[in-house]
Amino acid sequence: MAVVATFGQVIKHRRRALDMTQRDLANQVGYSVVTIRKVETDERRPSRELAERLAHCLRIDPEQQGAFVGLGRHAMPATRSNLPAPLTRLIGRDAEVELVRGTVLQRSIRIVTLVGPPGIGKSRLSVEVAGDLRAVFPDGVCFVAFAPVGDEALVVPTLATALGVREVAGTPLVDVLVDHLRDRRLLLLLDDCEHLLGAARLFAELLTACPELRILATSRAPLHIRGERLIPVPPLALPSARTAATAAAVARSAAVELFVERAGAVDPAFALTDANAGDVAAICGGVDGLPLAIELVAARVALLSTAAILARLNHRLALLTDGPRDLPERQQTLRRTIDWSYNLLEPAEQLLFARLAVFTGGFCLPAAEAVLDLDAAAVLDGVTGLVDKNLLRQEVRADGERYADFLEMIREYALERLAASGERDQVRARHARYYLALAEQETDLDRLGIEHNNLRGALEWHIQRDDADAGLRLVAALWKFWHIRSHHTEASRWVTLVMHLSGEHDPAVRANVLNGAGWIAVDRNDHLWAKACFDESLALFRRLGDPRGIAEALHGVGAMLQASGRSAEALALFEESLLLFRGLDDTEGIAWTLDHLGQSRLGLPDPAGAEALFDASRALFRRLGHAWGCAITLSHLGLADLAQGGHVRAAERFGEALGLFDELANTWGIATSFEHLGHAALAAGDTARARDCFRRSLELNQAGADRAGIVRSLAGLASLAVVQRQAARAARLFGALALLAESSTVLMNPVERAIHDRDLAVVHRDLDHEAMTRAWAQGARMSLTEAMAYAAEGGT
Template identity: 40%
Template sequence: LAQAVGVVHAADTGKEAVFVSLAPFHEADLVVPAVCHALGIQVRDELPQTDRIALALQNRTVLLILDNLEHVLAAAPHLADILAACPTLTILATSRAPLWISGERIVPIPPMTVPDPSRSLSLAEFERTDSIALFTARARAANPRFELTEANARIVAAICTRLDGLPLAIELAATRTPVLSLQAILDRLDRRFELLAHNAGDQPPRLRSLHDAIAWSHDLLAPDEQLVFRRLAVFAGGCTLEAAEALCGEPGVHVLDCITTLVFHSLLVRVEQPDDTARYAMLETIREFARERLETSGEFAALRAAHAAYFTSLVREVQLGYYTPEIPDPSHLLFVAEEPNVRRALAWEAEHGESALLLYVVSIGWWSWLPGAAAEWLERAIAGESHVAPGQRPLLLAAAADYYASSRHDIGRAAALVDACLSIAGEPDDAKAMALAASCQVIIADREGDLGRARLTATDALERWSVGPP
């Protein structure tokens, strides 16, 4: 991309564009001599290199393109001195991290566009999508018989989408077309790092596999940043800054600073929310790498447990305020944003015989978050086969009754669970459970056609919700 910018710049302006690849250099002290060599400047005296470059460029207008500067960022102050001494010099630097020098303008390069899965596209529209155009070009280079057609365009689109529009990943996937069908490539993306390797041998090592490319960026991070990076993989669908600080830090680790670095290194994406807050998420390809690092760190099991506890507490806070006079209901934004994390926490509960989060989710009616085996899960909790906190059994029975009445439409089972709840519930400790049981009785009465009883029970339920203790 940087080379293409140089070619266009020279063609459009007639000015010099000089390209310097810094990938072979591993010491910052070698950057300025490499610049001198590229500019054709011979250093034969004791004149400082900055002055020598300024003297050589005094009658030249040059665009200097420095590619892959991220691993020699210590050279940035020297480049700032050169720019200050050379008013006719412009530097275009490609880097996975900012230089943090005066006058720097950061231009993030986003992933390539992928097709909108909600739209029905024509073949011509697929062909105009840049990620699909790249896949097609690389696939034809590897397999001259490859053609993008009406029949395969959607599979190519799915591949590009699963690969987050990352150009290197798309190129590597396309090189598999002589051996694998498109569907086989798509199916193997669950193990993408095995699939996306063995690029052309003339490429630098970091570009010969997707794993190596991400590892290159990862290895540029400081130890604290690597720690936060891998721990962020415990989240599903991203997280808030507060969640990251709760789960990803430890004494002496400044999570906000680490997240700032990860965003600037394009390893984390800031996602604006409807309420003007921000979440932080990883592209799925990046997250898979981070999860790999997390699993080999020995922290994975403890962090998953902490993740489940955190989101259990979060949903508990919603449950405590549910059906209160507060307007608007504060839970709807959490419902949308945190559903993937709550689902992951529910899965942890199922694996470990816990049911606290299940109880809270069902008691506020978020049935869509439950897995397909939710009824069996609830029955195990009711039967005492999974842990229920002391004093929570009435609420469990009431929540299960509401689930059966509202989601499963099993009025008989719901009525039995309401009776079981009310037989052990007592005020004031179980006011919320009794309120939920009453709301379930409203549904039962309505289904039985007894609207008078439904109205009376609804009034009782609302009164209990409004006066019950938190």
């Protein structure tokens, strides 16, 4: 085994030694390419099962496999950073990098905004600085791209997604963000903020509430936040007019250095010589040293000499006097440069360029072929040509697909060309149809996440057109994605908007949206609204005589009954759902219904009957290869074992569920598994193990700002105090979590509730009334932060 620093590097080294791609390895181990990529970059610790499969597929020596798996299981994720990885070096910005870096590090400055016209290089400079500062911010550097976000209402959800923050039921998402960031030493890189200046109040609120947070922003205009330090980004340095136009002389300027490097990328034979040095210097001067303009012009050396470029460029810039007069001079220069580059395109390339502007946040080739109504060869050739001319940028995204995207200024220009062509509405309509079809067919959550901005664009189009049928269908297709990925605030917004659309639509689709709205309301802890949505959905499906819809809606209505302690009534509804799904031969529906039935049995209480139902559910999920379903049923099986006194078996189930949740990167499941493992350890009398598990659960829930999870972790630590005969400490913790649970309407599963009630009774027995009242009141006065600190310290 090669001597390398991290588990991810071991994987990468072995894979390459065996001449395997990430996709080859993913196929062999039976996991996604995304998972392999995250393990190789040390963003994810592998489950034991994955580590063992990797050892086998990478042909690790049998004697070293134990150490290999151990290294993987103890690997720690790298400091969080989702910064883009630039493919080219930054030229001519050493002074600016040092200035920005030094300013960000000044203790008295909390927000630094790089300002300047489009194409000046604000984003590239900010990424360079943020990359240098990763080691300075122990809680990471988070990049947030706002260019594709067209509505200020989506700023908070976009921030939450970038930070990996889960929404918390009953708590505004902005409050969850504040809780998540409050004690973190983190750098937020907010890119392209100029069209969202109204959101500056939010950025100010985050800075006020989170003393260790720093913001580095890029914008064409100041954000006007108190304490904001503005750093104008200048053009690249040009050759001095007094310098002789020799290659050696002009090469010392950053603008010429950039031109030469980009020209060499498209024409390896290109070289700066005394013969062309004057032309190159004049070209760079003609576009005012704007980096993007230089790149656009340099891409033309593959077809034109520098003298020809200069002649045509000067001619175009002189003629292009009809641009917007209110734009700053350098912005007019860039627009004219884009116009010049556009006019050099072939007609087919111009058509493609304009139509591609319909995509928001990038596109893959199959999407472009479908939306642009062009054949595959034309799209491939056209996109390749636009990339070569620096009008498009390419990257490989998390799903392994190659995507192309515009810089925002170029996309704005392309949108103008699309509008001028008269094709805008028909291209947008094809775009909306394509993404509706994608949402209705796609089950890969990562793919839907990558396409989220385009899906938003499609929704906006349907809403603008008051197209109830398409709008409702798209929300019906996306609500499970929003539900699983915790986009609850955004989901509520879209549901509200499409439910108010008029026009003809399929009532069954509306009923499906109501069902989804119910689960989103559950996520937001709005049980009254959830019940109303589920009830209306079920009533509508019954009127329509839709068996699948009825079966789905019964899950929601039953879940509300179960949550209110009416397990017997819920059981009857789940049994009706099971009959319907069996009649439809819907294996996944049957599996989920068996799990719901098991949860109802657990609440009756009938843990033995629940275990049989969970076993049957798990068997179906395993046959389907449904990792999420397997993880959930394993967790529930562990609860059934725990309720029956089988703590050893319960710990095995919870451990296996933990591995699956870990593989799914589901923080809620990981935290919940540690909490359950803590209860299993307590039942076994292993108080040290229980303390470690409850504390780990508390840390994870705190990191995810999951208030309900925090309360359940505190309850576990209160039970630990009971077992350790620390009655006063337990009473304080029970007092704290009682108030917190009441304010958050926290629901415990029947096994957790039974443990809580049992241990609370022990405390009442062990303390006299006065001592109990005093300790309880002390706990009830604690804030959430104080309660967590008290629980974690482990003292009396």
